[in-house]
Amino acid sequence: MIKVFLVDDHPFVLQGLESYLSTQDNIEVIGVSQSGREAIEEIKRLKPDVATVDLHLGDISGIEITAQIKKEGIGTEVIILSSFSKDEEIIAAIDAGALSYLMKDSPPQKLVEAIFAASKGEPVLHPRIAKKIMKRATGKDLSIEPLTTREEDVLACLVKGKSNKEVGEELYISTRTVKTHVSNILKKLDVNDRTQAVIKAIDNNLVKR
Known part of the structure; x- marks a missing residue:
């Protein structure tokens, strides 16, 4: 059973994620939080296998939460789940230790796949995010359609x-x-x-x- 903790400051989104994931086999939601600071303390206490973290919260950012979780060395893998895809934020989240980065417009099943992958230490990236990371690595914009x-x-x-x-x-x-x-x-x-x-x-x- 994969233990999951959810962090999002929108109650509707949080409830939706919890309800959906609770219907999935081998996934157990052991905690939720709308506050970044509270989430850090709860994650330290509960030690979930995976935490899904919203990038923008009311108190601290998902990047800070990720960095703090990784600093504790408790083994929780972080999946950033966000509506935003600014290059600098994506890179900062990955540098802070986030394993995966999904957009909130991803199909729900993609999150389930990311959770199972994260439990094995394997990353899952939204295609748009993967392109941005490859652009950073290669110096080329992979979204450009090839020229004749x-x-x-x-x-x-x-x-x-x-x-x-x-x-x-x-x-x-x-x-x-x-x-x-x-x-x-x-x-x-x-x-x-x-x-x-x-x-x-x-x-x-x-x-x-």
Whole structure:
């Protein structure tokens, strides 16, 4: 039986999580708390196998709770369950010792899977979070849709500051075709103009400087 402690400052969310998890085989919710400081003391006392912790609470953050739990060395694995996915908060939570990070829009079954995985010391990450962590590790934004070879050629010309006419002359294509490629590049990079495209291309090593 996996012993779980739940931390969330929204009563409705907390009750929903407790009710759902109580229907699952081999999972026992041994405590809940709406207060971060209270949660730390209760987790130290009850020593659950897994704690699901909301990132933003009324008193202290889920990052602080995670750090305190890990500092105690009681063996409780932490799953951050949040509505937020700011890069700096994700990295801070993982650095503090959180094993898994799920968004609250994840299917309920995903949390169950994460709890079972956490009981074995195995991480589970929301796909959006996994991309952010990989972006940090590789320096590349993995959410960028791949460009075609010709789009890469056009983008390389944009980085050099060339106009549509100059791009067409260099690549032996019409200005109209250049405009089509530029439009596709902006969509794939999710930017509004050529300048933003150039900045994103350089930041993510999409072209050689």
